[in-house]
Amino acid sequence: DTAVSQTPKYLVTQMGNDKSIKCEQNLGHDTMYWYKQDSKKFLKIMFSYNNKELIINETVPNRFSPKSPDKAHLNLHINSLELGDSAVYFCASSPEQVLNTEAFFGQGTRLTVV
């Protein structure tokens, strides 16, 4: 069983569209994250949720809206997609907010905006 699963794996869409990426973890972790990997391979934190509560919002445009219906799911909705949103988006989870244990990452969603 996949610990952290993201769907879809690939997403190609036109500018201006609205799209969602879903993430689910079956590890029983309390904390989930979204990271964005840009074209230079840097991964940057976008959001963090702990038990469905937003903990970190790292100066991300408000076109990006995370939603956590329960602590096993953290979805990312993006409105009015722009070319610069093209990136690989990684979902991750960890047992708690303090990162002194292993964080598990999904396979990533490669978003291409054309």
Add this chain to the structure above:
Amino acid sequence: AQSVTQLDSQVPVFEEAPVELRCNYSSSVSVYLFWYVQYPNQGLQLLLKYLSGSTLVESINGFEAEFNKSQTSFHLRKPSVHISDTAEYFCAVTGSDFNKFYFGSGTKLNVKP
């Protein structure tokens, strides 16, 4: 905010040769340090981590990393690499609240036969 520098974007090496992947970070406060590995079409997997205590940490597959506070480095080493070690390696440090990662840009290790 912390920053992490991985100077080598690619490291080609022959099988059974030693390798060192360099990682430097900027932080004046205590942090946790990690190396993650990403195999093709997979998510990142934890390789090893330094939280406190002994500055030399090891993974189960023969990698080791040494925390050097004075040089703010956490270089990853393996004395003899295998073809199966071919992957991208990411160094990461936590923020001062220990609740998020700051990643380097990754080093692609290419092990040749």
